[in-house]
Amino acid sequence: MTFIFLAFIVTKSLSYAKDNQLNVSVPNFPPFNSFNENKHCKGASVLAIQAVLEKLNVSIEIFPYPYARILHSLKTGELDLALILHNSRIDNDVVYIGPLSLSKIILLTPSGISIRCYNDLYQLKNIAVIRHAQFNEQFDQDNTLHKITVDSYEQAINMLEMARVDGVIGSKIGLEYALRQQNMDLSLISNAFELGTKELGLHLAKNSSFITLLPLLTTAVQDNYRQDLLYQLYQHQIKYCVTNKKSSQVKSTDSLN
Structure with missing residues (x-):
């Protein structure tokens, strides 16, 4: 018992x-x-x-x-x-x-491409986006932009470095760290297009x-x-x-x- x-x-x-x-x-x-x-x-x-x-x-x-x-x-x-x-x-x-x-949400582009306003995004051939993440309401719902889904910022920055995409959207923290990992120029952050905050x-x-x-x-x-x-x-x-x-x-x- x-x-x-x-x-x-x-x-x-x-x-x-x-x-x-x-x-x-x-x-x-x-x-x-x-x-x-x-x-x-x-x-x-x-x-x-x-x-x-x-x-x-x-x-x-x-x-x-x-x-x-x-x-x-x-x-x-x-x-x-x-x-x-x-x-x-x-x-x-x-x-x-x-x-x-x-x-802070930013969109990175190579040094040769300058984005000054949202409409400039349409000149980009491909933009890397984390799969199922949401960053900016206008961007998220914009089906006319050419988006490629990725699983991480590291993957996105790799694609940017290899010219497979000419834009990457994401949080400033995540993209800054991914650039560090690839030993890429951090000035890309200061030249990035800001889409606001999330x-x-x-x-x-x-x-x-x-x-x-x-x-x-x-x-x-x-x-x-x-x-x-x-x-x-x-x-x-x-x-x-x-x-x-x-x-x-x-x-x-x-x-x-």
């Missing part, structure tokens, strides 16, 4: 632990989930979502997924929560909580058992909101995870000489 009672308690505790785990996602490419220079260094979006959930009595597991899978998994309930740019594709399946931060916020699945956390999540987002929160986190990680990593590698090499 005692054994049965103990087994019941253990089973109930394990069940609660599993039920109390919040399945969260961020885009599966740097600098949002991690950094290529240091895989143990948390990405800017991971830090942001951990700050929001810090005071909630839940355990979390983060699943870095491609954008398309994030949207699908929120619909099916595989994911409880995601931190991505506000995406109206899943408005019927999630409760949007935001903004937590704003993200809200970054939580997307809480309506069929999640954690829907009851909505009031707490709303308060947590409001308490942590800063217009440039994600950019600040990105800059911090670049300084302490990327720059320091390179410096330590240089010192190690010098010590061998």
Whole structure:
């Protein structure tokens, strides 16, 4: 009898632990989930979502997924929560909580092509766009532009470098980091065409058992909101995870000489 009672308690505790785990996602490419220079260094979006959930009595597991899978998994309930740019594709399946931060949206072109107004975009042969992401309402709904879907900013910048596209749209943070990875000229950022800003916020699945956390999540987002929160986190990680990593590698090499 005692054994049965103990087994019941253990089973109930394990069940609660599993039920109390919040399945969260961020885009599966740097600098949002991690950094290529240091895989143990948390990405800017991971830090942001951990700050929001810090005071909630839940355990979390983060699943870095491609954008398309994030949207699908929120619909099916595989994911409880995601931190991505506000995406109206899943408005019927999630409760949007935001903004937590704003993200500057830019369109990069090669140095020989200058974009001064939206109509100039029609001169571009191909524009790389993250699959299923939304960046700017006019751009998202414009079916006359020639768009090529990609899975990451790194892939998009590779295509730009190889002249397979002559435009790339996305967040300033993501594109700046991708340019760094390819050792490309960062002045492309300052010469980019700005399409405004996009809200970054939580997307809480309506069929999640954690829907009851909505009031707490709303308060947590409001308490942590800063217009440039994600950019600040990105800059911090670049300084302490990327720059320091390179410096330590240089010192190690010098010590061998």
